[in-house]
Amino acid sequence: MALSYLRSSSSRSANLLRPLSSAASLRRPISTDTTPITIETSVPFTSHQCEAPSRSVETNPSELLTFFRDMALMRRMEIAADSLYKAKLIRGFCHLYDGQEAVAVGMEAAITKKDCIITAYRDHCTFVGRGGTLLEVFAELMGRQAGCSKGKGGSMHFYKKDSNFYGGHGIVGAQVPLGCGLAFAQKYSKDESVTFALYGDGAANQGQLFEALNISALWDLPAILVCENNHYGMGTAEWRAAKSPAYYKRGDYVPGLKVDGMDALAVKQACKFAKEHALKNGPIILEMDTYRYHGHSMSDPGSTYRTRDEISGVRQERDPIERVRKLILSHDLATEKELKDIEKEVRKEVDDAIAQAKESPMPEPSELFSNVYAKGLGAESFGADRKELRATLA
Amino acid sequence: MLGVVRQKMLGQSLPKIRPVVSVLRSYSSAAKQMTVRDSLNSALDEEMSADPKVFLMGEEVGEYQGAYKISKGLLEKYGPERVRDTPITEAGFAGIGVGAAYYGLKPVVEFMTFNFSMQAIDHIINSAAKSNYMSAGQMSVPIVFRGPNGAAAGVGAQHSQCYAAWYASCPGLKVLTPYSSEDARGLLKAAIRDPDPVVFLENELLYGESFPVSDEVLDSSFCLPIGKAKIERVGRDVTITAFSRMVGHALKAAEILEKDGIDAEVINLRSIRPLDRSTINASVRKTNRLVTVEEGFPQHGVGAEICASVVEESFAYLDAPVERIAGADIPMPYAANLERLAVPQVEDIVRAAKRACYRSVPLAAAA
Numbered sequence: 147m148a149l150s151y152l153r154s155s156s157s158r159s160a161n162l163l164r165p166l167s168s169a170a171s172l173r174r175p176i177s178t179d180t181t182p183i184t185i186e187t188s189v190p191f192t193s194h195q196c197e198a199p200s201r202s203v204e205t206n207p208s209e210l211l212t213f214f215r216d217m218a219l220m221r222r223m224e225i226a227a228d229s230l231y232k233a234k235l236i237r238g239f240c241h242l243y244d245g246q247e248a249v250a251v252g253m254e255a256a257i258t259k260k261d262c263i264i265t266a267y268r269d270h271c272t273f274v275g276r277g278g279t280l281l282e283v284f285a286e287l288m289g290r291q292a293g294c295s296k297g298k299g300g301s302m303h304f305y306k307k308d309s310n311f312y313g314g315h316g317i318v319g320a321q322v323p324l325g326c327g328l329a330f331a332q333k334y335s336k337d338e339s340v341t342f343a344l345y346g347d348g349a350a351n352q353g354q355l356f357e358a359l360n361i362s363a364l365w366d367l368p369a370i371l372v373c374e375n376n377h378y379g380m381g382t383a384e385w386r387a388a389k390s391p392a393y394y395k396r397g398d399y400v401p402g403l404k405v406d407g408m409d410a411l412a413v414k415q416a417c418k419f420a421k422e423h424a425l426k427n428g429p430i431i432l433e434m435d436t437y438r439y440h441g442h443s444m445s446d447p448g449s450t451y452r453t454r455d456e457i458s459g460v461r462q463e464r465d466p467i468e469r470v471r472k473l474i475l476s477h478d479l480a481t482e483k484e485l486k487d488i489e490k491e492v493r494k495e496v497d498d499a500i501a502q503a504k505e506s507p508m509p510e511p512s513e514l515f516s517n518v519y520a521k522g523l524g525a526e527s528f529g530a531d532r533k534e535l536r537a538t539l540a
Numbered sequence: 541m542l543g544v545v546r547q548k549m550l551g552q553s554l555p556k557i558r559p560v561v562s563v564l565r566s567y568s569s570a571a572k573q574m575t576v577r578d579s580l581n582s583a584l585d586e587e588m589s590a591d592p593k594v595f596l597m598g599e600e601v602g603e604y605q606g607a608y609k610i611s612k613g614l615l616e617k618y619g620p621e622r623v624r625d626t627p628i629t630e631a632g633f634a635g636i637g638v639g640a641a642y643y644g645l646k647p648v649v650e651f652m653t654f655n656f657s658m659q660a661i662d663h664i665i666n667s668a669a670k671s672n673y674m675s676a677g678q679m680s681v682p683i684v685f686r687g688p689n690g691a692a693a694g695v696g697a698q699h700s701q702c703y704a705a706w707y708a709s710c711p712g713l714k715v716l717t718p719y720s721s722e723d724a725r726g727l728l729k730a731a732i733r734d735p736d737p738v739v740f741l742e743n744e745l746l747y748g749e750s751f752p753v754s755d756e757v758l759d760s761s762f763c764l765p766i767g768k769a770k771i772e773r774v775g776r777d778v779t780i781t782a783f784s785r786m787v788g789h790a791l792k793a794a795e796i797l798e799k800d801g802i803d804a805e806v807i808n809l810r811s812i813r814p815l816d817r818s819t820i821n822a823s824v825r826k827t828n829r830l831v832t833v834e835e836g837f838p839q840h841g842v843g844a845e846i847c848a849s850v851v852e853e854s855f856a857y858l859d860a861p862v863e864r865i866a867g868a869d870i871p872m873p874y875a876a877n878l879e880r881l882a883v884p885q886v887e888d889i890v891r892a893a894k895r896a897c898y899r900s901v902p903l904a905a906a907a
Contacts, residue, residue, distance in 0.1 A: 262643070296676035303674040312642050312679070317666050323632050324667055327639015334595070334621065334645060357632025364627070517673045518711050520680035520735040523767050525814035527711065532852070 179207040183477060187412035188469070194394050196401035196430070199419040203411040207479040209255060210470060211488075213410045217247040217467045218489050220271040222496045223280060224440070227270065227287060230500070231444045236287045239316075240301050241268040242440040245408075248466035249374055249434050250275040252413025253342060257421060260337065262310040264325040265344035267302035268374075268438075269314045272344070276311035278304065280499030285506045292506035298513065310339075319345060319352030322371060326358040326429075329369035340368040340424045342417070348379020350393045359429060363400055366428035370420045371397070373433045374407065380442040381451040394433035401427075407434030408464040437464065515539060571752035579724035579753070580610045580742065584648065586760045587732040588618055591646060594732055595622040597637055598650030598687075607652050608688065608747055634660030634685070638667045641683040641737075648732060651687035654703045654741065668737035669712030684731045686740035689717075690784060690835045691883050693745065697871035702836030704783065705845075707739045708813040714738045714766055715813040719787040721751040723810055726764030734766060741812075743785045769816035771823070775805030778829040778893050781820060781846055783809040786833045786884060793889035802897055812842055820846060821853045828859040829896040833889055838866035863892040 184202050191198035224244040230236045243250070250271045253263070265272045270283055278294055286293025287301055294304050304314040312328060315321040325343025332339050349355065350373050362369045373393040377384050384391040394402030401423070405416040416432050423430045437460045441448025448457070474480050515527050515537035522539025529535025574582075588594045600607045602615040602625040615623040626633040630651065637647040651657045657664065664685060671679040690702040708715040714736055718724040724742070731738040756762060772787060773794050782790040787808045794804040805823050809816065824830050830850055832843030843864040850862060868882040 264639075295674060295678070298676045299674040305675040305678045307675075307678045312639075313671075313675070315667070317662055320635060320662060320667055323635020323663070324639035324642065326632075327636035327641070328643050329639075330636055331640040331643030331645045334640070335643075354631040354635060357627070357629035358636060360627060360629065361632055361636060365624075517675075517677040519714070520672055520677070520682075523765070523814065525767055526817065 177207045177211050177479065182206050185411055185473060187415065188406045188409045191416065192404040194402040198403060199415055203415045205411055210474050210479060213251050214470045214474060214485065215488050215492065216251050219492045220247045220274060221467060222492050223283060224270065226496050226500060230287065238300055240444040243268050243271040245439040246374060246376060246436045247271055248410040248413055249407050249436055252410040253417045255414040256417035259309045260339040262312060262328045262341040264312040264321045264328060266318065266321055266346060266349065267316050269304050273304040273306060273311060276306050276309040278306050280496060281502050284500050284503035288503055289508060290503060290506035291509055292503060297509045319349040319354055321345060322355045323358035326362045326367055326369045329362065329367040333367055338425065340370055340421050342370045342372050344372045344374055346379060347373060347375040347377060347384045347393060348387060350396060351388055359397060359400055362429040368424040369429045370424050371429065371431045373431065374436055375433055376436050376438045378451065383451065394431050397431045400429050400431055402431035402433060404433045404435065407436030408466045409469060410466060571754060573750040574721045574753045575748055575750050576721050576724045577610060577747040579721035580728055581612055583725045583728040584611065584614060587729055588622060594646045594648065596648045597624040597626055597633060599626055599628055599652050601625060601650050608744060630656050630659035634663040635667060637683055638663050638681060641681045642679055646682050646732060648684045648686060651685065653699060654687055654689040655699050655701055657685065657703065665710055669710050673712060680735050681737045682735045684738045684740055687742060688744040689741035690743055691872060694874060694879065696874045700872035702867065704741055704812050705836055705841045713813060716766065716811055717741045717783040717809060719784055719808050721753050722757045725757055726762055727810060730763045730766050741784065746785055767811045767814035767816060769810055769819040770808045771805060772808045773806040775803040775827065777803045777827055778831060778896050779805045779807060779823040779827045780831045780833060780889065780893060781807045781809055782833040783812060786835055789884060789886050790833055790889055792886045793893065796890050797893055802893060804893055815845065817849045821850060824850050824854050825857045828857055831863040831865060831889065831892045831896055833865045833884060835867050835883060838864060838869055841866055860896045860898065863896045865889055865892050
């Protein structure tokens with residue numbers, strides 16, 4: 147395999163081999179090779195009320211290596227969060243995304259930061275995909291000042307407005323009308339951008355989703371509803387919650403596409419297709435067939451309603467990182483050792499971020515009263531004992 | 541003449557209005573009159589004209605000209621992009637409004653009555669009110685939720701609830717309750733300009749009432765401060781707090797009390813959150829007696845909060861227990877006589893004020 151590359155353009159192979167072969171550098175640069183490669187998605191797309199895009203996806207070595215690195219980072223981050231939670235450094239809710247990384251990563255590859263993303267509470271990786279840092283993630287999870295919400299939000303309330311990431315929402319399904327509102331504003335402002343509103347198979351039955359979809363279709367809003375179907379709404383399997391678990395069809399008059407959510411390239415293709423569609427024709431639904439390895443949250447072992455065989459089966463057959471690893475190796479874009487090195491680097495990045503986050507202090511007590519309003523007007527607010535603790539809101 | 545003036549005034553800038561008003565002045569000494577409906581309409585019009593990010597959304601706000609004609613003429617003037625008729629789906633369109641506010645637009649979301657806001661209350665509280673705090677200031681929500689609140693006439697239990705206490709208990713919201721036309725204009729303009737979510741509680745029975753409005757009020761830059769109550773009537777003997785329609789009742793009660801030698805101070809709260817505790821307490825420290833009046837259910841109501849505030853801050857100044865007048869502690873009945881018993885009447889306020897002054901029956905010596 148390697149020989150065939152040496153035979154071809156020497157400058158390209160030099161490009162490929164030079165940076166990757168230098169083992170000395172601490173921070174290995176990801177290949178910048180953007181020579182197009184065409185790869186077929188794992189399965190063809192299934193469509194509803196529209197013509198499915200081709201299953202041949204254009205990518206390149208740089209993108210595939212970025213996918214690998216980003217997903218490996220997200221995977222490590224979530225597993226580290228698991229440990230921190232068990233060590234009681236993270237409190238309350240913690241909903242982990244490991245297994246679903248391809249959705250976050252494939253989506254980002256198809257869109258820009260002018261497009262908006264809004265999701266529910268399983269938001270750590272989506273936040274990182276939008277440009278959030280590991281420090282902001284871990285510090286927020288531990289309730290520290292360096293957190294993306296300065297410790298005031300917690301796991302479910304990550305936001306990054308400067309990259310058009312609108313959270314991070316704790317109420318199941320509420321983010322869908324909010325996302326359609328973002329799309330409304332984009333159209334109103336003539337921004338030529340779209341909104342991806344993500345929700346789970348559990349939220350897919352929410353009435354407000356259909357209310358918002360109806361309005362979006364009436365008003366031709368550039369809204370893309372993305373059902374991250376990991377097949378379990380908390381502990382309830384999809385077939386127990388939905389009379390019709392064909393979520394991509396639930397839009398009725400709104401077109402839909404069913405996508406292998408464990409295949410980052412399929413996700414990318416679908417999102418690219420959806421964006422073009424939404425800008426011209428209004429809302430569309432994408433159903434991402436995905437899977438979460440963890441339970442619903444840290445208080446759920448995830449095995450009372452599904453078998454360990456099922457979980458390990460998915461890990462064996464469909465893991466998104468393994469899929470990209472095989473692609474990279476089979477196309478000779480990197481060696482196994484190089485990929486393992488990337489994983490080691492990523493692990494170190496995560497460990498460093500955790501160490502830094504632990505150094506970050508908890509918020510000052512005065513922060514209790516900050517940001518209640520954008521404009522406080524000098525109104526008063528009170529602590530538990532108002533004669534002891536009161537503040538004027540700025 | 542007055543009718544012509546009113547039509548000309550809507551949607552036009554001040555320079556055109558002034559000469560007409562001064563002509564009026566030369567004919568009579570009465571100030572210009574304006575209905576609450578026209579006040580709200582003109583405020584919406586002016587704010588939409590001043591800021592292209594402001595848009596109106598709700599059931600029947602466009603082609604129907606508004607269920608209560610508050611948005612009359614706005615569709616024609618601003619077009620269907622900015623005046624949006626929605627389906628009857630409060631949860632959906634309230635959420636869409638909040639999402640638009642996240643992005644930076646300034647939505648005015650109308651609920652046909654606030655009874656229907658309960659369908660959307662999760663978006664008002666969890667999506668709007670709390671977002672600025674949870675995001676440590678990244679996500680401000682410059683939205684206004686407005687519509688008629690409280691009892692109308694004969695509309696029954698499901699269409700008569702007052703939501704002031706519920707919304708005003710929630711940190712992150714601002715809750716306003718206009719009474720007069722001046723209130724309606726000034727507070728709605730302030731609400732639309734404010735960067736935080738505002739719940740703007742109007743009252744259907746006030747829409748048709750006329751109030752005098754000065755030149756200052758008619759100016760397109762007119763704005764009232766949020767969080768400040770207005771002393772509608774200065775008095776010495778007892779403080780009566782009220783908001784929305786009950787301010788009118790309180791003023792009528794004050795006229796009756798005056799004949800009995802009780803000089804009541806009437807405070808129009810205007811803002812339930814932030815609540816102007818300092819104006820209320822300053823008044824009670826002067827009069828030493830307090831009657832709170834509201835239309836809504838008594839338990840955990842606005843009067844309960846005012847009473848607690850006065851007990852905490854001005855206990856030594858109270859010469860009598862605080863009196864509360866509120867809607868009856870029952871779902872609103874339909875029959876006219878029962879409805880009358882379920883809503884505060886002027887005589888209820890008079891009676892409570894006299895009790896606060898220890899004068900529920902004339903003293904034998906005074907009789």
